[in-house]
Amino acid sequence: MENIYTQFLLEGNPVSLVRYGNGHINDTYLLLTDEPHAYILQRINSRVFSDVPKLMDNIIAVTNHLRRQDDNPRHVLTLVPTKAGDRYLTLETGEYWRLYEFVTDSICLDKPENAHDLMQSGVAFGVFQNQMADFPAQTLVETIPHFHDTPDRYRQLHEAIRENRAGRLTSVSYELAFYLQRESEASALMDMCRRGELPLRVTHNDTKLNNVMLDKRLRTPLCVIDLDTVMPGLVANDFGDSIRFGASTAAEDEKDLSKVSLSLELLEAFASGFLGACGNRLTPAELETLPLGAKLMTLECGVRFLTDYLNGDTYFHIARPEHNLDRTRTQMTLVEDMERKWRDMELIIRQAAR
Ligand code: ADP
Ligand code: GN1
Ligand code: MG
Numbered sequence: 001m002e003n004i005y006t007q008f009l010l011e012g013n014p015v016s017l018v019r020y021g022n023g024h025i026n027d028t029y030l031l032l033t034d035e036p037h038a039y040i041l042q043r044i045n046s047r048v049f050s051d052v053p054k055l056m057d058n059i060i061a062v063t064n065h066l067r068r069q070d071d072n073p074r075h076v077l078t079l080v081p082t083k084a085g086d087r088y089l090t091l092e093t094g095e096y097w098r099l100y101e102f103v104t105d106s107i108c109l110d111k112p113e114n115a116h117d118l119m120q121s122g123v124a125f126g127v128f129q130n131q132m133a134d135f136p137a138q139t140l141v142e143t144i145p146h147f148h149d150t151p152d153r154y155r156q157l158h159e160a161i162r163e164n165r166a167g168r169l170t171s172v173s174y175e176l177a178f179y180l181q182r183e184s185e186a187s188a189l190m191d192m193c194r195r196g197e198l199p200l201r202v203t204h205n206d207t208k209l210n211n212v213m214l215d216k217r218l219r220t221p222l223c224v225i226d227l228d229t230v231m232p233g234l235v236a237n238d239f240g241d242s243i244r245f246g247a248s249t250a251a252e253d254e255k256d257l258s259k260v261s262l263s264l265e266l267l268e269a270f271a272s273g274f275l276g277a278c279g280n281r282l283t284p285a286e287l288e289t290l291p292l293g294a295k296l297m298t299l300e301c302g303v304r305f306l307t308d309y310l311n312g313d314t315y316f317h318i319a320r321p322e323h324n325l326d327r328t329r330t331q332m333t334l335v336e337d338m339e340r341k342w343r344d345m346e347l348i349i350r351q352a353a354r
Pocket of ligand 2: 252
């Protein structure tokens with residue numbers, strides 16, 4: 001790895017390099033130096049992202065735009081150039097590497113310790129929504145086409161069923177039945193968008209709590225990270241993915257499903273943080289779709305985990321053989337709990353919107 005990081009313009013001498021974080025897509029490392037200066041080194045997943053140079057153009061454009069509005073270095077992801085003057089490293093092997101400044105004095109959470117943490121992540125994504133509102137969306141490349149096209153995710157699930165590449169089909173009949181029962185609901189948001197009832201905005205599209213950095217001491221938002229999927233999209237999806245991940249009472253891969261439920265307190269916290277930061281931008285129709293965003297993002301993510309399990313775990317990083325199946329099941333439990341709590345979800349979100 002030395003041949004990778006020494007090609008970047010580092011401050012200080014590297015002293016250690018370790019695998020870092022819990023992202024499911026890129027290979028991420030923490031690089032420490034003998035200066036008080038740390039970096040995040042990433043191999044970009046070029047199986048998932050078919051055009052990495054265009055993806056990096058997106059990130060450069062988005063971070064430049066954010067920096068023009070707030071130049072505090074802790075508030076925007078900062079790429080460190082290579083010694084050759086490039087914004088990222090391209091190897092002859094076809095690998096792409098990038099180096100980010102480690103956001104100083106920050107923490108990144110996989111689980112909120114309390115409602116305040118989740119509220120602050122809502123503020124971070126709401127501020128991001130505001131800061132990107134005047135960005136020319138049509139200049140962004142779709143880094144993953146049909147990323148939150150839930151019916152297309154079902155199409156991919158059907159393909160995985162037909163191919164049964166890992167020979168796991170018969171072992172997941174219960175889970176499959178659950179997801180197929182809800183297939184007719186999958187297109188609701190896409191249909192509204194097609195009918196012109198919802199605006200396409202610049203959205204983050206991967207609004208998990210662990211894609212936000214908070215100040216280590218104050219637990220206030222610093223910046224939004226993981227900008228690989230910033231694309232035109234629906235605000236309900238950004239809202240919904242945060243709820244799916246952050247307002248669950250258990251981890252995304254919890255094995256004990258009795259621990260998994262939707263916390264209405266956490267939903268309220270995220271909604272008030274997010275809507276407090278960007279609510280007045282949203283149309284009445286968008287506000288009405290936020291509960292649906294939470295349910296469809298959870299359903300869609302479950303479909304994606306199940307598809308990947310059937311395909312033999314080729315997309316999401318896994319740490320154990322049944323990892324994607326465990327994730328599939330937590331999303332089912334969460335969807336069911338949202339169905340039970342639907343009225344309360346609507347009331348809480350309407351209240352927060354006021
Ligand atoms: P993935 O697409 O695999 O999720 P991320 O870009 O989200 O990759 O990075 C994975 C993890 O690395 C994050 O969840 C966070 O913990 C950490 N991380 C990424 N970028 C930074 C940064 N600039 N400063 C501090 N931590 C970071
Ligand atoms: C991936 O990269 P990461 O871990 O932040 C995935 C998201 C999923 C999420 C599920 C590019 O996010 O879409 O919702 O896992 N990112 C991509 O945890 O597919
Ligand atoms: Mg991430």
